[in-house]
Amino acid sequence: MVLDAFRTSNKVMAAASRKRYPQFEPKWRPFQLAFLLLNIRGMVEPTHSDRSLVDLLFFPTGGGKTEAYLGLAAFTILLRRLRNPGVESSGLSVLMRYTLRLLTLDQLSRAATLICAMELERQDDVERLGKWPFEIGLWVGQAATPNKMGYKGDRDPNSARSRTIAFQNDDRKPSPIPLENCPWCGTKFTRNSFSLTPTQDQPNDLRIVCANRRCEFVRDNPLPILSVDEPIYRRLPCFLIATVDKFASLPWVGPVARSSGMWIGATGTASTVLVTRPSDRSYQHRCRRPTSSSRTSCTSSPDRSARWWVLRDRH
């Protein structure tokens, strides 16, 4: 089963790479493959000693850290599904935490392309990978994504409903989500890409489809992207990209607090990857400075049920 998860994670990473960079044949860089292989035992065995460590992945900007952790994220999510294709294995598996200033469209888009590849793989083999879709949640603050769905007459200009209607009326306005193009085929979103369901007056979901008819994510197969807080709390996507301001809301916002209970439950399944791109200060606060080794222990012991990585650019 571990080998199956490894093979399938390589397959979906290659599929995502071919979509984004069709001119190149996908291949791992040696450090990426080493990172993936080094971390497999820690992910597979809930009691492995690696669980008490915070690892530091330290490489120059543009060196391929993102693909390294996306490969491990795919492995982790797939292994969890292969072990139990039932609905109990859905829910949050990978949490990627950003500081606000480091969140980039490109990072969101690359992670979304991988989830698209995984979802198509699941749709090809529902028996093996389960009925619940692989989805990515963008939990990144009101400036980037709407917090609420909204309803007719609420006079909330930041709701998903208001932003979607504004974009549908004039597609020169910003997209209601922080992506401008389909992460699978690259086609720009149009005013027909977004729809409020089940009704425009009382929506509970923002459905996103591609404008390219030849793309796999059209008609009744929407893109597996959750970009509004309310559906994120309800559906608990397997991969969540979050910013620190959202974490600050945990004790204050009821739905977050309730769903965080489920998230803690999810991390308790011992298959969770937590990745953080912290500012220098928050990194020093949490962990000792790395010594000659790139592996460092944490002064405030991390949750042993999850694996933590810190990704740093070498400046």
Ligand SMILES: [Zn+2]
């Ligand atoms: Zn598309």
